[in-house]
Amino acid sequence: xxxxxxxxxxxxxxxxxxxxxxxxxxxxxxxxxxxxxxxxxxxxxxxxxxxxxxxxxxxxxxxxxxxxxxxxxxxxxxxxxxxxxxxxxxxxxxxxxxxxxxxxxxxxxxxxxxxxxxxxxxxxxxxxxxxxxxxxxxxxxxxxxxxxxxxxxxxxxxxxxxxxxxxxxxxxxxxxxxxxxxxxxxxxxxxxxxxxxxxxxxxxxxxxxxxxxxxxxxxxxxxxxxxxxxxxxxxxxxxxxxxxxxxxxxxxxxxxxxxxxxxxxxxxxxxxxxxxxxxxxxxxxxxxxxxxxxxxxxxxxxxxxxxxxxxxxxxxxxxxxxxxxxxxxxxxxxxxxxxxxxxxxxxxxxxxxxxxxxxxxxxxxxxxxxxxxxxxxxxxxxxxxxxxxxxxxxxxxxxxxxxxxxxxxxxxxxxxxxxxxxxxxxxxxxxxxxxxxxxxxxxxxxxxxxxxxxxxxxxxxxxxxxxxxxxxxxxxxxxxxxxxxxxxxxxxxxxx
Amino acid sequence: xxxxxxxxxxxxxxxxxxxxxxxxxxxxxxxxxxxxxxxxxxxxxxxxxxxxxxxxxxxxxxxxxxxxxxxxxxxxxxxxxxxxxxxxxxxxxxxxxxxxxxxxxxxxxxxxxxxxxxxxxxxxxxxxxxxxxxxxxxxxxxxxxxxxxxxxxxxxxxxxxxxxxxxxxxxxxxxxxxxxxxxxxxxxxxxxxxxxxxxxxxxxxxxxxxxxxxxxxxxxxxxxxxxxxxxxxxxxxxxxxxxxxxxxxxxxxxxxxxxxxxxxxxxxxxxxxxxxxxxxxxxxxxxxxxxxxxxxxxxxxxxxxxxxxxxxxxxxxxxxxxxxxxxxxxxxxxxxxxxxxxxxxxxxxxxxxxxxxxxxxxxxxxxxxxxxxxxxxxxxxxxxxxxxxxxxxxxxxxxxxxxxxxxxxxxxxxxxxxxxxxxxxxxxxxxxxxx
Numbered sequence: 048x049x050x051x052x053x054x055x056x057x058x059x060x061x062x063x064x065x066x067x068x069x070x071x072x073x074x075x076x077x078x079x080x081x082x083x084x085x086x087x088x089x090x091x092x093x094x095x096x097x098x099x100x101x102x103x104x105x106x107x108x109x110x111x112x113x114x115x116x117x118x119x120x121x122x123x124x125x126x127x128x129x130x131x132x133x134x135x136x137x138x139x140x141x142x143x144x145x146x147x148x149x150x151x152x153x154x155x156x157x158x159x160x161x162x163x164x165x166x167x168x169x170x171x172x173x174x175x176x177x178x179x180x181x182x183x184x185x186x187x188x189x190x191x192x193x194x195x196x197x198x199x200x201x202x203x204x205x206x207x208x209x210x211x212x213x214x215x216x217x218x219x220x221x222x223x224x225x226x227x228x229x230x231x232x233x234x235x236x237x238x239x240x241x242x243x244x245x246x247x248x249x250x251x252x253x254x255x256x257x258x259x260x261x262x263x264x265x266x267x268x269x270x271x272x273x274x275x276x277x278x279x280x281x282x283x284x285x286x287x288x289x290x291x292x293x294x295x296x297x298x299x300x301x302x303x304x305x306x307x308x309x310x311x312x313x314x315x316x317x318x319x320x321x322x323x324x325x326x327x328x329x330x331x332x333x334x335x336x337x338x339x340x341x342x343x344x345x346x347x348x349x350x351x352x353x354x355x356x357x358x359x360x361x362x363x364x365x366x367x368x369x370x371x372x373x374x375x376x377x378x379x380x381x382x383x384x385x386x387x388x389x390x391x392x393x394x395x396x397x398x399x400x401x402x403x404x405x406x407x408x409x410x411x412x413x414x415x416x417x418x419x420x421x422x423x424x425x426x427x428x429x430x431x432x433x434x435x436x437x438x439x440x441x442x443x444x445x446x447x448x449x450x451x452x453x454x455x456x457x458x459x460x461x462x463x464x465x466x467x468x469x470x471x472x473x474x475x476x477x478x479x480x481x482x483x484x485x486x487x488x489x490x491x492x493x494x495x496x497x498x499x500x501x502x503x504x505x506x507x508x509x510x511x512x513x514x515x516x517x518x519x520x521x522x523x524x525x526x527x528x529x530x531x532x533x534x535x536x537x538x539x540x541x542x543x
Numbered sequence: 544x545x546x547x548x549x550x551x552x553x554x555x556x557x558x559x560x561x562x563x564x565x566x567x568x569x570x571x572x573x574x575x576x577x578x579x580x581x582x583x584x585x586x587x588x589x590x591x592x593x594x595x596x597x598x599x600x601x602x603x604x605x606x607x608x609x610x611x612x613x614x615x616x617x618x619x620x621x622x623x624x625x626x627x628x629x630x631x632x633x634x635x636x637x638x639x640x641x642x643x644x645x646x647x648x649x650x651x652x653x654x655x656x657x658x659x660x661x662x663x664x665x666x667x668x669x670x671x672x673x674x675x676x677x678x679x680x681x682x683x684x685x686x687x688x689x690x691x692x693x694x695x696x697x698x699x700x701x702x703x704x705x706x707x708x709x710x711x712x713x714x715x716x717x718x719x720x721x722x723x724x725x726x727x728x729x730x731x732x733x734x735x736x737x738x739x740x741x742x743x744x745x746x747x748x749x750x751x752x753x754x755x756x757x758x759x760x761x762x763x764x765x766x767x768x769x770x771x772x773x774x775x776x777x778x779x780x781x782x783x784x785x786x787x788x789x790x791x792x793x794x795x796x797x798x799x800x801x802x803x804x805x806x807x808x809x810x811x812x813x814x815x816x817x818x819x820x821x822x823x824x825x826x827x828x829x830x831x832x833x834x835x836x837x838x839x840x841x842x843x844x845x846x847x848x849x850x851x852x853x854x855x856x857x858x859x860x861x862x863x864x865x866x867x868x869x870x871x872x873x874x875x876x877x878x879x880x881x882x883x884x885x886x887x888x889x890x891x892x893x894x895x896x897x898x899x900x901x902x903x904x905x906x907x908x909x910x911x912x913x914x915x916x917x918x919x920x921x922x923x924x925x926x927x928x929x930x931x932x933x934x935x936x937x938x939x940x941x942x943x944x945x946x947x948x949x950x951x952x953x954x955x956x957x958x959x960x961x962x963x964x965x966x967x968x969x970x971x972x973x974x975x976x977x978x
Contacts, residue, residue: 088794095634098613106589114589120596120616137590137666141576144670147585175632197795233796233917240798240917286763286943286977313587316580317687317724379586398595402587454913458926460687460724463941465924467913486910488924488943516587539977541922541943 052210061124112148211357241278248348248510266423298526304455312376355401358390395518412501489538503528575693608633648831653713683749759938772965785916789859817845828880878966892962919949
């Protein structure tokens with residue numbers, strides 16, 4: 048099999064030739080994405096589409112480090128020549144305004160490579176009609192749980208390819224297949240409403256078409272639907288600081304939002320993990336049991352083997368045994384941050400300029416407490432029992448179990464983070480009480496420093512979309528099935 | 544810029560045999576310049592020029608099934624293969640299977656040739672606008688400045704099988720800035736003058752950022768919170784827009800049901816209304832007609848506190864048995880897209896701030912997108928809530944604010960205040976504040 052982007056060799060060659068004529072270094076980024084989507088609302092098909100998106104972005108580096116960028120959805124030799132000229136013109140125009148010179152692109156080695164990820168149930172494996180039946184079946188199954196539920200089920204499968212060509216001879220091609228299904232479940236009754244999501248992500252249609260995928264999704268859906276219904280009459284959690292246990296999706300949120308963004312090399316001048324612009328490597332920021340890793344995983348929703356600058360993406364131990372080790376760095380800011388290049392650059396589309404960012408980030412704890420259940424089968428009482436066995440349940444105050452990730456946000460410059468959950472359970476030795484969700488907010492380093500235990504083996508399929516710099520790229524990750532964070536006055540549950 | 548016209552004409556010819564169709568094709572060219580962390584351009588924000596065709600087509604086939612397709616610059620060369628692809632994706636959606644009758648589009652001016660010149664010719668004014676923002680921010684005491692300025696020129700074609708054929712040019716200007724990673728601002732428009740008034744707006748943001756440099760202490764309690772117009776925009780976008788969206792209303796995913804709209808249920812205070820107006824001359828969210836061919840215009844969605852109409856495209860209008868409404872333009876804050884909240888008892892923003900005592904001024908929140916809009920409840924982190932005492936800024940505190948935005952719209956002590964720079968008001972309401 049050959050990648051679709053391999054057909055654009057002539058256009059890439061024309062761009063590089065024109066760049067050399069103009070005396071500029073060029074990076075050509077071709078994107079070719081095919082996306083099939085199905086949306087079903089309350090059992091009725093609401094969307095059925097195929098999108099074929101392709102285009103090219105050209106970033107040029109002129110004398111004195113001047114940079115310009117131009118993009119188009121037309122990929123021909125002539126259009127690429129136009130883009131090189133346009134980007135060069137902009138770069139040189141910027142010279143009159145005192146721009147920041149770009150550095151680093153000439154320090155990376157040329158690379159010629161092709162990484163094509165072949166999947167068992169890709170876009171050609173099942174037809175659109177069968178997909179529609181499967182997605183409609185999931186939606187209807189959810190609706191049958193209770194008449195008070197409204198359900199929107201959205202499924203998409205993506206076959207995305209990139210080609211990065213540089214004037215130094217680099218020519219890399221890679222594919223990033225992925226699929227995701229999300230069930231958005233709203234319960235409404237007596238003027239109250241609550242929404243809880245259930246999702247599953249992976250690299251192909253097996254998430255909805257294989258028996259294993261279907262079973263996992265059904266279990267998650269039933270759990271989410273029952274939570275949404277129970278939330279209709281749930282009380283509010285009292286605001287304050289608590290010992291917290293969170294599931295692996297929330298742990299991914301913590302690792303991604305609260306920590307990972309601060310470890311990206313482009314923000315080191317203002318990041319809490321930087322000092323005078325340099326990464327604070329070697330400093331202890333968490334207990335010795337904590338390790339945080341980011342990198343591409345085969346079969347993962349956010350898999351990306353090569354960076355958008357044409358550098359292999361490494362698996363990076365950002366924190367090892369509580370010590371800050373490496374940053375996520377691209378060629379442009381690695382040297383200033385005093386860290387090695389790890390191939391961290393990603394771009395949403397051919398229109399965008401790449402920035403360093405995560406792919407699959409996971410936070411794990413040594414010697415986790417055992418739990419002999421699949422995640423989908425774990426009930427709040429199982430979490431409580433596990434904590435009780437380990438002596439982690441408190442007599443004087445409830446432990447709050449935060450379930451289900453509903454997004455988050457961070458200010459890497461200040462170290463503030465927030466994220467939200469689908470539900471909160473107050474766990475005490477004698478009772479379990481479901482409460483309305485509320486934000487979990489605090490200081491990044493306080494949260495990391497307060498991790499005291501993990502429960503279960505790591506699960507790494509928590510799906511998300513990262514929105515850094517106005518660009519939306521797939522992200523994923525996870526951690527031990529549950530993480531336990533001790534009470535800390537700088538970490539609060541917001542209250543509603 | 545005739546590529547969009549060529550594609551539209553070719554599609555119209557090819558689709559002449561089907562039951563109905565409509566299409567929109569945009570030919571978009573843009574240029575933008577940015578500054579990150581005081582650095583103009585550089586690796587991550589180089590000056591950027593883009594050009595592409597975007598759009599979509601909707602087809603009703605002979606058997607009543609429907610298809611939706613995407614239009615881009617390759618569409619012309621892929622015909623008739625794309626039409627066969629779209630046919631293979633046909634599905635039954637009877638409420639959607641309709642084409643609007645021929646209605647004259649609203650005549651509204653959206654184009655400034657001076658902005659088009661910046662896009663296709665000299666991009667200098669965009670660089671100069673970023674420099675102006677940076678200078679104004681520095682004069683306000685900013686340590687770290689982020690900024691972005693861009694312009695686009697668009698040619699749009701909207702056509703339907705009912706005989707509608709609309710072709711019009713439009714221009715867009717967008718400017719944004721952030722100061723000390725704490726406070727930020729945005730300005731959207733369509734004309735060259737949008738760039739002219741930047742320094743004053745940046746200085747206003749700078750004053751807030753300066754106030755946030757000193758830290759203050761707040762005790763946890765219920766207290767008055769003042770949301771700046773920028774934050775109110777995000778509340779409207781998250782809570783009101785979600786619950787007023789026709790799709791959510793029709794499908795039971797809104798706080799409000801179609802019956803509540805038909806009964807004109809009272810949901811807000813009697814003097815509070817929500818208006819959509821997509822025919823404001825040179826308004827950033829204005830257009831001549833929707834992609835379905837519904838003319839732009841003004842409609843009350845909440846009138847004197849009572850539900851009047853959800854935001855309805857043709858499909859959900861039919862499902863809700865109501866008339867379609869103008870639809871706020873996507874991709875921009877609600878007020879700029881034509882959706883505005885109004886209270887008869889509004890005062891001026893300056894007056895509200897001057898009279899504030901023992902309040903927290905909130906210009907930025909973390910976590911809005913994580914909130915459940917159907918409940919109306921919010922629980923949000925505010926890294927730099929500015930303490931206001933006797934009308935004066937008294938430093939900033941990190942707080943968490945919580946309450947119900949939708950319930951606040953029904954409270955007698957909620958105050959609304961308009962400024963000349965923002966389409967939506969600032970709001971003072973009572974929240975629980977955790978410090």
